[in-house]
Amino acid sequence: MSSDRSTPVPAPPQNCTPTLPGFTCGLDATLRVISGKWKPLILYFLAQGGPTRYGELRRAVRDVSDKMLIQQLKELEGDALVKRTDYKEVPPRVDYSLTPLGRSLAEALVPLCNWGTENLAEVTRVFAERESLRATRR
């Protein structure tokens, strides 16, 4: 491993990974951006419904809490996937929509979506087993 004990080079280039500092590959990069319990659902919903008001989104994504929705939306906004529009009205009115980048990501999500749908039976079965295993463990 450490075979250059004799090289006179003071500060070797330390050959780095061929890809970017943080990401091992494109997939890795993508997943960092959509990781988060509700993000894909938000993307999914926005891709279908166009600009959506906060409250509407909140009701659409069942079981999400305010804190979580806001948090995920902010991250998505920070990642330039969604655009927040504040109408500066009172009572507050705000809506969210996909940026071009967000839209393209939503499109890349489609095959995953289809995979899930096509193999829903498999996945459901497998998850049911998991649950029952957990149950028997206790």
Place this chain on the structure above:
Amino acid sequence: MSSDRSTPVPAPPQNCTPTLPGFTCGLDATLRVISGKWKPLILYFLAQGGPTRYGELRRAVRDVSDKMLIQQLKELEGDALVKRTDYKEVPPRVDYSLTPLGRSLAEALVPLCNWGTENLAEVTRVFAERESLRATRR
């Protein structure tokens, strides 16, 4: 909204979600299966390299610990995405490969992979900002 206070129905059908018990959509199902820090990388690697021995995989997926690799592999195996082959030899010899299901998932992952690659500049920039924001916060 709640206009049937007078309906005589004893146990209303309680109209439930159109999709499966746990999943809001196919995408949701898929993401549950590939969530986990190393799973996509494992899938990715196995898709490219065919059957791979444990140690090899361990060295390929840089920075993963034994515990994590094993754990993720077990889950992937439990989800019927990878197949574990134990040659019952001593010293132990085991390898891992994709099942047909796993292979199809890996294929569905390709667009995401491409998206990440195509938008790597964007994503990297955005993440760099995140990091610097965190840094200034402290």
Place this chain on the structure above:
DNA sequence: ACAAGTATGCACCTTTTGGTAAGTGTCGAA
């Protein structure tokens, strides 16, 4: 006057996830 809706912020807590370090048993090499 009061409740409800609007889009968020914040404090606190629990659960989940990930990581570190050590140990297992058997074999062949040194």
Place this chain on the structure above:
DNA sequence: TTCGACACTTACCAAAAGGTGCATACTTGT
């Protein structure tokens, strides 16, 4: 005989993710 490789396993701990509930400031409806 000790050591390292092999494929794990376990106990313990830290960090991140997620959840609950209360607060804000202003308006409209009752």
